[in-house]
Amino acid sequence: MAQPAAWRHRMAERGVDWQLLLLGPATICVLGLFVYPFCYGVGLSLQPEGGDVLASYRRFFTDAYERDTIWTTLRLALPAALFNVLASVPIACRMRGRFRGRRALTTLLVIPITLGTVLTAEGLLNYFGPTGWFNRILLSTGIVDTPVRLTNNVTGVMLSLVITGFPFAFLLIGSYLAGIDPALERAAATLGAGGWQRFWRITLPLLAPGLATTFCLTFVLAFSVFPSAVLVGDPAGTTRVISIAAYHAAYEAYDYSLASAIAVIMGVIELIILAAVLGWRSLLYTGSTRGKG
Amino acid sequence: MSGDSQRFTRLRLEGVTRRFSGTAALSGVSLTIEQGEFIALLGPSGCGKSTALNCIAGLLPLSEGSIWLDDSRLDTLPPQRRGFGMVFQNYALFPHLSVRRNVAFGLQMRRLPRGEIRQRVDAALRLVRLADQADKLPGQLSGGQQQRVAIARAVVIEPSLVLMDEPLSNLDAKLRLEMRTEIRRLHQSLGLTTIYVTHDQEEALSLADRLVVLRAGRVQQVGGPEDLHTRPANPHVADFMGYRNLLPMVAGPRGGATVLVEGGGLRWHGTPVGDINPGQAVVAAARPEDVRITDPGDPSAVPAAVEVVEYQGREVAIEARCARGTLLHLRADRRYAPGCPVAVTVDPERLLVFPAGAGNGEEP
Numbered sequence: 001m002a003q004p005a006a007w008r009h010r011m012a013e014r015g016v017d018w019q020l021l022l023l024g025p026a027t028i029c030v031l032g033l034f035v036y037p038f039c040y041g042v043g044l045s046l047q048p049e050g051g052d053v054l055a056s057y058r059r060f061f062t063d064a065y066e067r068d069t070i071w072t073t074l075r076l077a078l079p080a081a082l083f084n085v086l087a088s089v090p091i092a093c094r095m096r097g098r099f100r101g102r103r104a105l106t107t108l109l110v111i112p113i114t115l116g117t118v119l120t121a122e123g124l125l126n127y128f129g130p131t132g133w134f135n136r137i138l139l140s141t142g143i144v145d146t147p148v149r150l151t152n153n154v155t156g157v158m159l160s161l162v163i164t165g166f167p168f169a170f171l172l173i174g175s176y177l178a179g180i181d182p183a184l185e186r187a188a189a190t191l192g193a194g195g196w197q198r199f200w201r202i203t204l205p206l207l208a209p210g211l212a213t214t215f216c217l218t219f220v221l222a223f224s225v226f227p228s229a230v231l232v233g234d235p236a237g238t239t240r241v242i243s244i245a246a247y248h249a250a251y252e253a254y255d256y257s258l259a260s261a262i263a264v265i266m267g268v269i270e271l272i273i274l275a276a277v278l279g280w281r282s283l284l285y286t287g288s289t290r291g292k293g
Numbered sequence: 294m295s296g297d298s299q300r301f302t303r304l305r306l307e308g309v310t311r312r313f314s315g316t317a318a319l320s321g322v323s324l325t326i327e328q329g330e331f332i333a334l335l336g337p338s339g340c341g342k343s344t345a346l347n348c349i350a351g352l353l354p355l356s357e358g359s360i361w362l363d364d365s366r367l368d369t370l371p372p373q374r375r376g377f378g379m380v381f382q383n384y385a386l387f388p389h390l391s392v393r394r395n396v397a398f399g400l401q402m403r404r405l406p407r408g409e410i411r412q413r414v415d416a417a418l419r420l421v422r423l424a425d426q427a428d429k430l431p432g433q434l435s436g437g438q439q440q441r442v443a444i445a446r447a448v449v450i451e452p453s454l455v456l457m458d459e460p461l462s463n464l465d466a467k468l469r470l471e472m473r474t475e476i477r478r479l480h481q482s483l484g485l486t487t488i489y490v491t492h493d494q495e496e497a498l499s500l501a502d503r504l505v506v507l508r509a510g511r512v513q514q515v516g517g518p519e520d521l522h523t524r525p526a527n528p529h530v531a532d533f534m535g536y537r538n539l540l541p542m543v544a545g546p547r548g549g550a551t552v553l554v555e556g557g558g559l560r561w562h563g564t565p566v567g568d569i570n571p572g573q574a575v576v577a578a579a580r581p582e583d584v585r586i587t588d589p590g591d592p593s594a595v596p597a598a599v600e601v602v603e604y605q606g607r608e609v610a611i612e613a614r615c616a617r618g619t620l621l622h623l624r625a626d627r628r629y630a631p632g633c634p635v636a637v638t639v640d641p642e643r644l645l646v647f648p649a650g651a652g653n654g655e656e657p
């Protein structure tokens with residue numbers, strides 16, 4: 001009767017692992033701190049001041065000023081995430097292996113993470129603003145005769161998203177690359193593959209699932225952009241992103257139902273994009289990246 | 294592009310040296326390899342075999358020296374322009390490509406027509422007996438199967454030179470013997486010049502036309518299998534070639550072709566290798582197979598007591614201890630009980646006498 005090992009094995013065969021019960025307390029915390037407020041928010045969005053259950057959603061989608069915040073946000077977040085991922089790949093590839101000054105260079109690339117959005121935004125305003133150094137240099141060298149507008153518009157927010165998002169993408173992709181066996185590229189080289197062919201046929205296919213994951217993370221970071229859209233953007237016009245719309249609804253119009261509806265819409269859009277990217281990822285090879293199975 | 298069918302007559306290594314942060318993994322290796330030869334690089338773990346292979350393949354830049362293919366300098370070319378096939382010590386199969394596409398990779402890089410690629414890949418897979426696994430990913434194969442894919446991938450491009458880094462080390466004994474024959478047959482039928490790294494002296498002796506024994510990054514001896522087997526140049530090579538009895542002794546007077554050596558309670562005649570003067574410290578080397586149990590009346594017989602007996606099929610391996618504590622490894626054709634007193638001897642031509650310290654210096 002008492003054969004605990006065999007019994008455990010039989011349960012494991014059916015995919016039952018009792019040790020996972022240890023996750024219980026953490027699950028309760030998550031339920032309390034995340035799932036409950038989330039459900040509460042969804043509930044709130046379905047209880048508008050007047051009208052039927054979906055009135056808040058209808059208001060958001062029928063008002064062009066509100067509805068367009070979706071495109072404004074996507075226009076910022078998608079290119080920023082894509083750029084962060086694409087720019088990180090060549091840099092992370094070059095920085096594989098050991099060389100002098102590697103640590104210093106990595107620190108330099110990663111340091112913006114520690115600055116926070118507000119400090120970055122202030123720096124951007126000072127440096128790229130109409131009277132900032134950047135414009136003064138351009139003016140004094142005669143390249144332009146009127147200051148270039150790089151802040152308080154889409155460019156400013158984009159710059160801010162790149163500065164804060166790139167280090168994440170770079171660190172993540174760097175660690176994905178480190179997981180790829182360097183012997184694979186060497187083997188490809190002995191088989192006659194040049195640098196580009198090695199990258200396209202060996203490194204990139206093995207890296208692609210990592211790129212998809214990285215894209216998702218930087219996209220989520222960029223999609224909920226708020227401080228930089230306000231500070232270095234044009235929060236009333238071209239950079240009125242969806243989080244600003246939610247903020248206005250909640251703290252200026254005191255319409256919590258609409259604010260909750262906007263938050264839910266935000267989440268759904270994010271989920272759609274993530275599902276698309278992860279769906280593509282599931283078509284890729286996602287197994288071992290070592291040369292020895 | 295790369296010379297897959299480019300034939301050469303001679304590959305020359307001149308003073309090839311490779312250092313890793315100051316310490317030399319390979320120092321001053323000079324070697325000439327003729328087209329069609331099968332060379333085995335032999336040596337203990339960490340002696341620089343893989344390093345040598347990587348230098349030839351172009352995967353490691355040299356610290357000093359040069360490599361020549363006939364009259365063109367090779368060591369400045371990147372690996373993809375050398376057109377050599379390489380079997381890596383840990384396979385390095387592309388994990389995201391099927392077995393078939395792994396093997397086809399080198400041919401695709403050479404932009405061969407599809408039909409020809411298919412045909413050559415099929416032939417290579419049949420050769421390593423993996424035709425039925427062609428559509429699996431490397432991760433779904435056993436270690437031995439992966440190693441065979443690696444071999445197929447390297448030889449399918451019919452390279453002018455094949456470099457193999459311990460290609461059989463992960464196979465079971467039976468498959469190892471079969472693949473050994475296969476590799477030899479491959480070598481003979483395709484005429485592929487091969488450099489084969491191994492630490493298994495038996496494998497090296499059975500496969501190679503010439504053996505290169507490395508120790509601590511230096512070439513100790515180059516020669517044919519018989520040369521190395523019967524006339525190792527120094528005690529290190531002897532040790533590696535299976536001379537398990539390495540006895541520190543002192544040389545006595547010479548008598549014709551032999552020299553008397555004494556020490557540890559033994560007093561035998563041996564064949565000197567190099568200059569031996571009376572009174573000099575020497576190392577006497579003998580294979581277990583050459584140490585015999587004899588009649589106690591034999592004038593060269595030394596009394597010893599059997600300690601350990603190992604059954605090995607046709608014969609038994611015995612460790613016996615002499616009166617003064619020296620341990621001897623020998624073979625016998627029947628079992629002896631532990632503790633049993635025996636008399637052992639070695640034929641003078643089978644006991645090699647080296648000056649002590651030979652092979653430790655710069656070059657022997």
Ligand SMILES: Nc1ncnc2c1ncn2[C@@H]1O[C@H](COP(=O)(O)OP(=O)(O)OP(=O)(O)O)[C@@H](O)[C@H]1O
Nearest residue numbers: 313314318337338339340341342343344345382492
């Ligand atoms: N990348 C490296 N960095 C530093 N030292 C290295 C490196 N590669 C090899 N070495 C050193 O060079 C020496 C030779 O290594 P190598 O890999 O050539 O040995 P080997 O003869 O192939 O051994 P094995 O039979 O175990 O494969 C070793 O002492 C090793 O520590």
Ligand SMILES: [Mg+2]
Nearest residue numbers: 342343382458
């Ligand atoms: Mg090695």
